[in-house]
Amino acid sequence: MSLHLSIIAPAAFALSVGSPLTSAGAQQAPCAMHAFASADMTPEDAFGSSVALQGGRALIAARGDDDAGESSGAAYAFAWTPDGWIQEAKLLPDDLDFEDRFGTSLALDGDTAIVTSLRDDDAGSKSGGAYVFDRAGGAWTQTAKLVPADLQAGDEFGTKVELDGTTAVIGAWHSDAMGADSGAAYVYQRAVDGSWVEVAKLVAPDGGPGDLFGWGLDIQGSTIAVSAVTSDANGSDSGAVYLFEEGPTGWEFRQKLAPASTVAGDRFGGDLALDDDTLLVGAHGKFASRGAAYAFRRDEGGLWHEVGQLFAADGHPGDNFGLGLDVEQGRAVIGAEYSDFAGSNSGSAYVFELSPSGWVETSHFAAPDLGPGDQLGYWVDMDANHVVVGSRTSDLFMFEGGAAYLFGLDGCSLYGAPGWIELSSGGQQTLGIDFGADRAGLVYLVLGSASGTAPGIAVGGVLLPLAPDAYLSFTATNPGSALLQSSLGFLDADGDATATFQLPAGSDPVLAGLTVHHAALAIDPSLAAIVDVTNAYRAELLP
Structure with a gap:
C-alpha cells in the first residue's frame, strides 16, 4: 500500500x-479487552479460579470441571493471534480423578506451565500433586508430575505454585513439618535433560501448628517469599511472610515480616507478589475484612522494609481487598472479590501507581457485564500493561460457569x-x-x-x-x-x-x-x- x-x-x-x-x-481507566471462556463450559465449572498471563498467552483453570468426575478440574491454554484470542488446548493430566481439583493453582513461563491438583492422592488422600506441561510445535504435552519424596496424606501439596525460568516453588499448607498444618513449600529445579529435581523444602524457622505456611508465595531470581497466613505473630491469625535467598549451600532463610500494625484476624499474606526490590503483601482480613495491602522495599543490604500501606478509598467491611494481587514496574492491581461494585459480592479490582510520595490509587474497575455473586478479583495476574482477573462464579456464559477478563491498564487499543x-x-x-x-x-x-x-x-x-x-x-x-x-x-x-x-x-x-x-x-x-x-x-x- x-x-x-x-x-x-x-x-x-x-x-x-x-x-x-x-x-x-493522567492515567487512562482500565478497560475490558476480552472475556475468556472455555469451549466446553458447563455449569459450576468455576472457570477463572486461577489465572496466568504472559506474552500473548493466558492459562486459566476451571477447578470445577468434571471430565474425570465431579470437581476433577481442568486448565485451558489461550493464545493471542491477529484474529483475536483462541483456545489452544485443554490441559488434563493423565491420571486425573474425581475431586482432584486440578487447577487449584497454576503458573506460566514461556512454553512451560505447571498446574496443581490439591487433592491428588498419590501419597495418600488429599496429598496433592503438580503437573508440568510443555508447549512445542503449537501443542501442549504433559512432561512431568511433581510429588515430594516426603509427602503425606492431607498435606495438600499444590496450594500455590509459582515459576521463574527453570525454578518452581509449590506450597503444601497442611504439611505437618513444624506441627499439624504448619505448612511447607518445596523448590524444584529443572535439569539440563528437562527433568525436575526437588532441591529444597522450606519451612518457617519459628513455625507452629495451624500456621498454613505455603498459602501464598512467589519467586523471582534468587528470592522466594512464602506466607503463613494464620501465623499468630501479632495475634491469632495475624499472619506473617518469610523471605528466603538462594546461597552457595542452597535456599536459606533471610527475614520474617510481621508488621507491628497487623492484629488478630488480619491474615497478612493472603496473597503476595515480588517485582525486583518490591514486595506487595495482602491482608484481606484487616479492618473487618475490608482488607489492605502492605508494600515493602529491599535495601542495598538485602533487608526488606515496609514503605506503605494500600487501601481501597471506597472499600467496605467484607470486601476481601488484598486476597488477589500482583505488582509490576511500579503498578499494582489488587482484587476485592466481595466488593459490591455491581451488586452483592460482584467483586472488582483497583489499580495503584507508585509515585514519589508513595503508592496512589488511580482507578477502580470491573467487567462491564459483571453481576451479583461473580467474585471478580479472587485471582489476578499482570503482564506489562495488561491484567487478567478471574471471576470464578460468573454467570456470564452459564450458571457459575465462571469467566476471566483481560483488561488493558492503559486503554485497550494496542x-x-x-x-x-x-x-x-x-x-x-x-x-x-x-x-x-x-x-x-x-x-x-x-x-x-x-x-x-x-x-x-x-x-x-x-x-x-x-x-x-x-x-x-x-x-x-x-x-x-x-x-x-x-x-x-x-x-x-x-x-x-x-x-x-x-x-x-x-x-x-x-x-x-x-x-x-x-x-x-x-x-x-x-x-x-x-x-x-x-x-x-x-x-x-x-x-
Missing part, C-alpha cells in the same frame, strides 16, 4: 515540534504477542491495533522507542507514550521498514489494523536486555490532524 506524503506529514510535523512532558499525564524476541534465532511480535469503529478509514502510524515510555511526547493534542530517541525518529521517517512492517496504513471497518516488529536471526547480541515499546497514532487526513493514540506495548529482547 502506498500513501501520499501529505498524509504522513501531520505525524512527522507533530513529532518534530512535539515536546517531552515532565510527567506521563496488544502484541509474543512479549519477547530471541536475538539468536530471530522472530517477530505481531501488534494488533484497535482504535474502534468510529476511527474506521483513518490512517494509522506505528512508532517505537528503545528508551521507554516516559515522559512521553505531546503530539497534536494527544500524549504519545514513548520517550524520544533515534528509534522513534527512524520509525517516524521510515514507515513500513523491514524492522517494523505494515506500520503505516488505513484502519479497516472496525478501526483495526496489524503491524509486525521483526528481527532477523543473528541480530546483534549487544541488544540483549533491551526493551522496545511501540504505540500507534490515528491520523485524520481530511483534517491533517492526529486524533487518537494507543497505549504503548513492549517487546523484551532476549539473547
Whole structure:
C-alpha cells in the first residue's frame, strides 16, 4: 500500500515540534479487552479460579470441571493471534480423578506451565500433586508430575505454585513439618535433560501448628517469599511472610515480616507478589475484612522494609481487598472479590501507581457485564500493561460457569504477542491495533522507542507514550521498514489494523536486555490532524 506524503506529514510535523512532558499525564481507566471462556463450559465449572498471563498467552483453570468426575478440574491454554484470542488446548493430566481439583493453582513461563491438583492422592488422600506441561510445535504435552519424596496424606501439596525460568516453588499448607498444618513449600529445579529435581523444602524457622505456611508465595531470581497466613505473630491469625535467598549451600532463610500494625484476624499474606526490590503483601482480613495491602522495599543490604500501606478509598467491611494481587514496574492491581461494585459480592479490582510520595490509587474497575455473586478479583495476574482477573462464579456464559477478563491498564487499543524476541534465532511480535469503529478509514502510524515510555511526547493534542530517541525518529521517517512492517496504513471497518516488529536471526547480541515499546497514532487526513493514540506495548529482547 502506498500513501501520499501529505498524509504522513501531520505525524512527522507533530513529532518534530512535539515536546517531552515532565510527567506521563493522567492515567487512562482500565478497560475490558476480552472475556475468556472455555469451549466446553458447563455449569459450576468455576472457570477463572486461577489465572496466568504472559506474552500473548493466558492459562486459566476451571477447578470445577468434571471430565474425570465431579470437581476433577481442568486448565485451558489461550493464545493471542491477529484474529483475536483462541483456545489452544485443554490441559488434563493423565491420571486425573474425581475431586482432584486440578487447577487449584497454576503458573506460566514461556512454553512451560505447571498446574496443581490439591487433592491428588498419590501419597495418600488429599496429598496433592503438580503437573508440568510443555508447549512445542503449537501443542501442549504433559512432561512431568511433581510429588515430594516426603509427602503425606492431607498435606495438600499444590496450594500455590509459582515459576521463574527453570525454578518452581509449590506450597503444601497442611504439611505437618513444624506441627499439624504448619505448612511447607518445596523448590524444584529443572535439569539440563528437562527433568525436575526437588532441591529444597522450606519451612518457617519459628513455625507452629495451624500456621498454613505455603498459602501464598512467589519467586523471582534468587528470592522466594512464602506466607503463613494464620501465623499468630501479632495475634491469632495475624499472619506473617518469610523471605528466603538462594546461597552457595542452597535456599536459606533471610527475614520474617510481621508488621507491628497487623492484629488478630488480619491474615497478612493472603496473597503476595515480588517485582525486583518490591514486595506487595495482602491482608484481606484487616479492618473487618475490608482488607489492605502492605508494600515493602529491599535495601542495598538485602533487608526488606515496609514503605506503605494500600487501601481501597471506597472499600467496605467484607470486601476481601488484598486476597488477589500482583505488582509490576511500579503498578499494582489488587482484587476485592466481595466488593459490591455491581451488586452483592460482584467483586472488582483497583489499580495503584507508585509515585514519589508513595503508592496512589488511580482507578477502580470491573467487567462491564459483571453481576451479583461473580467474585471478580479472587485471582489476578499482570503482564506489562495488561491484567487478567478471574471471576470464578460468573454467570456470564452459564450458571457459575465462571469467566476471566483481560483488561488493558492503559486503554485497550494496542496488544502484541509474543512479549519477547530471541536475538539468536530471530522472530517477530505481531501488534494488533484497535482504535474502534468510529476511527474506521483513518490512517494509522506505528512508532517505537528503545528508551521507554516516559515522559512521553505531546503530539497534536494527544500524549504519545514513548520517550524520544533515534528509534522513534527512524520509525517516524521510515514507515513500513523491514524492522517494523505494515506500520503505516488505513484502519479497516472496525478501526483495526496489524503491524509486525521483526528481527532477523543473528541480530546483534549487544541488544540483549533491551526493551522496545511501540504505540500507534490515528491520523485524520481530511483534517491533517492526529486524533487518537494507543497505549504503548513492549517487546523484551532476549539473547
